[in-house]
Amino acid sequence: MATIDADDLFPSERMLRGVSAGDVTQIHRGQQYADEGDRFEVDGEEFEVVEVRERKLGDMTDEDAQKEGMEDMEQYREMLNRAHDDYEWDPDSDVVLHRIEKR
DSSP: OBBOOOHHSSSSSHHHHHHHTTTEEEEEESSOOOOOOOOOEEEEEEEEEEEEEEEGGOOOOHHHHHHOSSSSSSHHHHHHHOOOOTTTOOOOOEEEEEEEOOO
16 A cells, blocks of 8 residues: 555546545546555545456446546547547557545
8 A cells, every 4th residue: 555646546637626526436547557555635535546457448338437527438538539649449448447435
């Protein structure tokens, strides 16, 4: 267990606000940014990474998108296109799920 910087795990102010509000409870990233048991703070509140696992981008569901603060997978894909230059959706891409809980 380590203390990590929330900005390293959550790459935008929108996501950090969502974590603080309880609207964002997980994030998928292209690589692993934390280990299970790692902790971080947002707005004076402590959170813990409770699950880290690999999966395929195409395995994500609307429920996953909602846990990342999006309405559905369509909005999630649009966000990825805005956030990354030359982004192309590939359902076979490996991603890493980081699920968090408030302590």
